[in-house]
Amino acid sequence: MLKVSEDDQTAFEQLVVRYQDRLVGFFFHIVHDRTVAEDLAQEAFLRVFRARDRYEPTARFSTWLFRIAHNLASNQIRGAVRRREVSLGNSSQDSSSNLDTVLAEQSGLMPTRQLDSDEMQQLVRQAVSQLSERQRTAVVLHRFEEMSYEEIGEVMGLGTVAVKSLLSRARMKLKESLERYL
Amino acid sequence: MSEEQLNERDPDSDEAAPADPQLEELVAYLDGELASDAAALLEKQLASNQNLRSAADKLDRTWKMLDVMEDAAAGADFTTRTLDSIQILSSASAQTQEITSSSRDPFRNLAPAGLLLWGLAGFLGTTGGILASRLSATTGISDADAALLENLDLLQNYGDMRPLPDLEFLQQLHQIPLNPAQEQPE
Numbered sequence: 001m002l003k004v005s006e007d008d009q010t011a012f013e014q015l016v017v018r019y020q021d022r023l024v025g026f027f028f029h030i031v032h033d034r035t036v037a038e039d040l041a042q043e044a045f046l047r048v049f050r051a052r053d054r055y056e057p058t059a060r061f062s063t064w065l066f067r068i069a070h071n072l073a074s075n076q077i078r079g080a081v082r083r084r085e086v087s088l089g090n091s092s093q094d095s096s097s098n099l100d101t102v103l104a105e106q107s108g109l110m111p112t113r114q115l116d117s118d119e120m121q122q123l124v125r126q127a128v129s130q131l132s133e134r135q136r137t138a139v140v141l142h143r144f145e146e147m148s149y150e151e152i153g154e155v156m157g158l159g160t161v162a163v164k165s166l167l168s169r170a171r172m173k174l175k176e177s178l179e180r181y182l
Numbered sequence: 183m184s185e186e187q188l189n190e191r192d193p194d195s196d197e198a199a200p201a202d203p204q205l206e207e208l209v210a211y212l213d214g215e216l217a218s219d220a221a222a223l224l225e226k227q228l229a230s231n232q233n234l235r236s237a238a239d240k241l242d243r244t245w246k247m248l249d250v251m252e253d254a255a256a257g258a259d260f261t262t263r264t265l266d267s268i269q270i271l272s273s274a275s276a277q278t279q280e281i282t283s284s285s286r287d288p289f290r291n292l293a294p295a296g297l298l299l300w301g302l303a304g305f306l307g308t309t310g311g312i313l314a315s316r317l318s319a320t321t322g323i324s325d326a327d328a329a330l331l332e333n334l335d336l337l338q339n340y341g342d343m344r345p346l347p348d349l350e351f352l353q354q355l356h357q358i359p360l361n362p363a364q365e366q367p368e
Contacts, residue, residue, distance in 0.1 A: 020256040049268050175244040
């Protein structure tokens with residue numbers, strides 16, 4: 001990153017190649033849309049490039065990058081929520097009933113049958129999407145980016161105690177949603 | 183509760199049940215985030231408490247279910263598209279800087295050209311005046327009209343001369359050979 005801040009184009013290319021899959025994966029787990037995930041990842045790299053002069057190596061580069069990504073993801077989710085509110089008005093369905101709807105549609109009249117991998121994937125995704133935005137981000141950073149509580153705190157601007165609380169609530173909520181399929 | 187303490191709590195706590203310290207400890211233990219002495223204490227509790235062991239097992243298995251979530255990687259052309267965007271951004275930024283720096287003093291580049299034009303006009307005016315005074319003595323045309331006539335070419339082409347950038351540009355223009363063939367090596 002220090003080379004990037006000195007306008008080294010090759011260094012920037014290496015940086016993109018090194019982090020692009022992680023970044024697209026992170027956004028995909030948050031927004032569940034590959035195209036949007038790529039757009040957001042690209043925007044994150046553009047922001048890194050714009051801010052290259054201001055980068056100070058006080059934190060790990062990946063922490064800095066994911067902080068940018070977290071801000072972008074938050075804006076995206078808030079924007080999507082606003083758009084949904086506008087389009088649905090007061091007729092929006094309670095999100096807590098979504099999982100039950102999926103379960104009913106998927107399982108039909110045989111609730112105890114073995115779910116196939118696609119169905120299980122959809123159920124898990126639905127359960128994760130029911131988490132609050134912050135819980136979801138913490139889960140994705142911890143589960144898929146293998147970040148420690150401290151790193152998650154740095155990315156999300158929280159203390160480790162708050163991250164601990166956030167993740168325990170998230171895991172409890174996931175357990176409540178998915179334990180009948182354990 | 184102080185603001186600092188509030189910041190240390192789960193920011194989503196207002197939309198969830200009150201925090202459960204034992205659950206937090208259990209999850210932190212499963213995540214490998216518990217200090218060794220606290221972990222040892224919890225392991226003792228797990229050994230003696232069937233309900234706690236069952237809760238830990240369910241939390242762990244639920245967490246492992248996330249493995250089925252589809253992953254996504256960047257598309258084949260992602261790197262190229264991103265670097266192209268950066269290139270465009272970089273070029274646009276350079277152009278903006280150039281425009282910004284020149285727009286800070288819009289007359290900066292015009293000043294030498296203006297001086298040049300005024301000098302040229304002055305020279306032509308003086309020369310023209312002398313000639314006009316001689317001419318008017320013989321033709322009866324007034325001094326003012328004679329000066330206008332003398333500078334007619336300049337006045338008619340003033341619009342074309344206005345955009346001339348600066349003196350340096352004119353000097354460079356002057357150095358360009360009129361017949362490029364002259365520059366060709368024999």
